[in-house]
Amino acid sequence: MAERPLGELLRHARQRLAGAGIADAAFDARLLVEHFSGTTRSDAIASPDRPVAQVAEIEAALDRRIAGEPVHRILGYRDFYGMRLSLSTETLEPRPDTETLVDAVLPFVHATAVRESVCRILDLGTGTGAIALALVTQEPKAEAIGVDVSEDALATAAANAEALGVSSRFSAKKSNWFAEIQGRHHLIVSNPPYISTSEIDDLQNEVRNFDPRRALDGGPDGLEPYRMIASGAGRHLEEGGLIGLEIGHDQRHDVTVIFEQAGYHLSAHYKDLGGNDRVLVFSC
Template sequence: MAEAKTLGALLSWAQDRLKQAGIAEGALDARLLVEHVTQTTRLDAMSRPERPVSDTERMAVEEAVTQRIAGRPVHRIIGHREFYGLDLRLSPETLEPRPDTETLVDMVVAEARRLGGEDRPWRIIDLGTGTGAIALALLSVLPAAHAVGVDISADALATARINADMNGYGGRFETCQSDWFEKIDGRFDFIVSNPPYIREEIWRALAVEVRDHDPRRALVAGDDGLDAYRLLAAQSGAHLATGGMVAVEIGYDQKESVTGLFVDQGFRLHKAGRDLAGHDRVLVFVAETAREQT
């Protein structure tokens, strides 16, 4: 049990425990956990390391560190995560948004600017919205846009609604419980999705932080990881506005296979984007008959 009586000592204890447990990002995780429990900042730790900590705070940090050592991701313990400058609440049936997905947001924003500007009333649908991360990030940059967040999970949609309201975009964001396009009417300028794309055999070998804590159905898409893309490719055309685009996140080795599925359904690959590690991560498609706009 930690005997730390000050903020600085408690932080050092947490860092040592996570380091000894072999946690790769132990120093960062310790800081996040201590800041969350004590409601302090990094500046507080540097400028007021002698700040007293209560027994309640110390015990809460001990519990959080124990959970982290057991494999629970730090942001699952905290209950929220930053994405594209937004603070997003997490829940059991939402995927934890990752920085690589910001590539998709950046590419859609660039296309919106190219096609008409940020201030147009773009219509966006985010399929498998989870926390609402992609849709809300787009709303944060496109002030006249309206987004629909679609998910089969009521828990995910409730979380997305909380995140929309908490970040000030509730008036331009609506939710719909639907199995992909099943209950969707209308057409959209941007169809976006970070669908499940992991193969069954790969999922079984994932790190415990992912396999045991991210919702399985948000990750796994059949034996080849392409089930969701088959559906998106087949059904997006009926919901795409004239000149609209479909933007999807993909696995690092799926560019050719996903492109083939969309081409077979009358789409053309417009752009491809890479993530922070240089891997293929985002594909943007237009209808084959769409004339390129400049």
């Protein structure tokens, strides 16, 4: 395809997406055009007549977005807690709600690092490594193991750690929950699958069709991963340690009961930016 001016291409992309009913058409159009053309918002303002050669790539990306593929899947990355994390087919997109979990446990990580000269973190179902990597980038004395059953996810997490320069303090470990884990940790964190099996087909197309199912499916009632964590955490948690969990908006009571029955105490709970229950923190 022939070159097109940047400003014209941005208008065209926005119109295509808006015409297809994409809710954030202007934002998504800008992300896609900038990514595939190697331009910035400043370029669009200062040089709208700048010729763009990557028209075919941009049109193909617009086709994918119109077909329902999430914009960050097309870009291949998502920003989280100030980090740019690569995605893969077997990782969830790290979303802003999960930053609530990082905020909830980070003061404990800092305090433990000061007291013990290290804070050992275990991230169950690490995916892109988002939670663990956010914590180790924020605390230089933190060390983390990111656990997943997916080789693809583990490779993605390890690559993200390398890109962030924290590979010496992050290791990716294949394990079904605690099965292959040794030793004790000051903090166990997880954003586990928490959607009930029967509800997955009712999710938005962008989630149902593009997020990995095993990262969504929490079993018949959506609580099975919490039972696994509650039953196994005691063998891997230091005395005085914490467990930080992301939950579904209506799961606070049920998850609290599961952990209290396993001998833990709910020490804090947090809401996300939408005002929904999102994070529970348990102590021994």
